[in-house]
Amino acid sequence: MSRLDIRTIEKSFGDVRVLKGVDLTVESGEFFTLLGPSGCGKTTLLRIIAGFQRQDAGEIVVDGDRIDARPAHKRDIGMVFQDYAVFPHLTVAENIAFGLRARRMGDADVRARVDEGLRMVRLEGLGQRLPSELSGGQQQRVGLARAMAIRPKLLLMDEPLSNLDAKLRVDLREDIRDIQKRLGITTIYVTHDQEEALAISDRICVMDRGVVEQVGTPFEVYRAPRRRFAAAFVGTMNFVAADSDGGRVRIGPLTLPVAAPARDGFQLAIRPENVVVGAPTDGDARGAIRLEGAVRKITFLGREAHYTLSTPVGEIVAQVADPTRELLDVEGRTIAIALPYDKVVLFTAEGDATPFGAAT
Numbered sequence: 001m002s003r004l005d006i007r008t009i010e011k012s013f014g015d016v017r018v019l020k021g022v023d024l025t026v027e028s029g030e031f032f033t034l035l036g037p038s039g040c041g042k043t044t045l046l047r048i049i050a051g052f053q054r055q056d057a058g059e060i061v062v063d064g065d066r067i068d069a070r071p072a073h074k075r076d077i078g079m080v081f082q083d084y085a086v087f088p089h090l091t092v093a094e095n096i097a098f099g100l101r102a103r104r105m106g107d108a109d110v111r112a113r114v115d116e117g118l119r120m121v122r123l124e125g126l127g128q129r130l131p132s133e134l135s136g137g138q139q140q141r142v143g144l145a146r147a148m149a150i151r152p153k154l155l156l157m158d159e160p161l162s163n164l165d166a167k168l169r170v171d172l173r174e175d176i177r178d179i180q181k182r183l184g185i186t187t188i189y190v191t192h193d194q195e196e197a198l199a200i201s202d203r204i205c206v207m208d209r210g211v212v213e214q215v216g217t218p219f220e221v222y223r224a225p226r227r228r229f230a231a232a233f234v235g236t237m238n239f240v241a242a243d244s245d246g247g248r249v250r251i252g253p254l255t256l257p258v259a260a261p262a263r264d265g266f267q268l269a270i271r272p273e274n275v276v277v278g279a280p281t282d283g284d285a286r287g288a289i290r291l292e293g294a295v296r297k298i299t300f301l302g303r304e305a306h307y308t309l310s311t312p313v314g315e316i317v318a319q320v321a322d323p324t325r326e327l328l329d330v331e332g333r334t335i336a337i338a339l340p341y342d343k344v345v346l347f348t349a350e351g352d353a354t355p356f357g358a359a360t
């Protein structure tokens with residue numbers, strides 16, 4: 001099990017700065033995901049760790065040793081790519097054995113490791129096939145078994161599931177996670193799919209335009225986003241514009257106190273599943289922002305329903321789990337909704353989350 005330190009990595013292509021001083025630590029045995037939109041620099045960072053690309057500045061350190069001066073094949077890193085990248089002229093078993101033979105492992109040990117690899121990725125009995133005789137998902141399993149067979153210090157995976165259909169993606173991601181946990185190989189995984197990142201990771205690094213926006217567990221990134229970008233990119237989020245008014249925040253007709261000194265350009269954010277639909281308007285107004293919403297649309301999806309509401313502070317999307325018949329009958333009507341203070345996140349104009357002291 002190995003620890004990876006990425007220290008102030010800079011990379012430009014021409015005059016485009018693709019990585020702007022990236023600092024990250026990946027702990028031993030961790031499943032660490034780089035998540036961000038296309039072009040944010042995820043693949044470039046992975047290629048720099050692997051040694052396929054050279055950084056302009058900064059260091060890559062594994063277990064205290066700088067590895068960035070070494071060529072790729074001397075870094076003890078396994079890689080799995082999006083486009084399978086198995087050797088087409090070698091059988092499945094030969095593919096898995098490839099790195100072991102290169103390391104001069106004895107025949108009996110190679111056979112044992114190949115059999116174990118085939119079992120691990122559930123391809124028993126297919127060792128003698130050529131990759132062309134396998135499905136895309138099976139080829140990716142071969143790629144995984146080959147990368148894992150050498151028991152590398154680090155396993156790097158670049159969108160390994162993106163060429164597979166939805167059902168296979170879920171099956172294989174669960175297998176990847178199980179195998180990674182069993183072997184304890186420190187893994188850096190690249191994806192732009194936020195659900196995949198939430199499902200598979202110990203921690204997620206949300207990146208945007210060459211900058212780390214937030215690093216945290218899936219729960220932290222989803223429930224307590226530190227940056228507006230992370231809040232918007234991971235899951236669905238309602239944003240409501242808010243103005244400052246001294247030490248208070250004005251949201252439409254409402255004025256609420258905030259803990260931080262108020263400046264212009266605030267945004268209030270709340271997840272659809274945290275919007276309470278059909279809340280009573282009377283009763284205690286503390287504990288939640290209470291609004292009226294005209295129900296524009298209801299989409300019933302069985303175990304949940306999605307509501308699009310026009311409110312005095314703008315459009316709000318709400319999600320109701322297991323809705324009652326009465327609640328599905330309110331399209332076109334104006335209903336009460338509530339935004340509980342403890343579920344609201346407030347962002348400054350700079351995009352930083354700021355304490356929301358409205359519950360007083």
Ligand SMILES: Nc1ncnc2c1ncn2[C@@H]1O[C@H](COP(=O)(O)OP(=O)(O)OP(=O)(O)O)[C@@H](O)[C@H]1O
Pocket residue numbers: 013018036037038039040041042043044045192
């Ligand atoms: N060899 C290269 N020469 C010039 N520009 C490059 C090169 N490699 C990457 N880039 C540019 O660097 C930026 C970051 O690319 P990168 O592939 O790291 O992004 P990414 O986050 O992995 O995106 P994607 O999910 O689309 O692969 C992009 O604007 C890309 O066009």
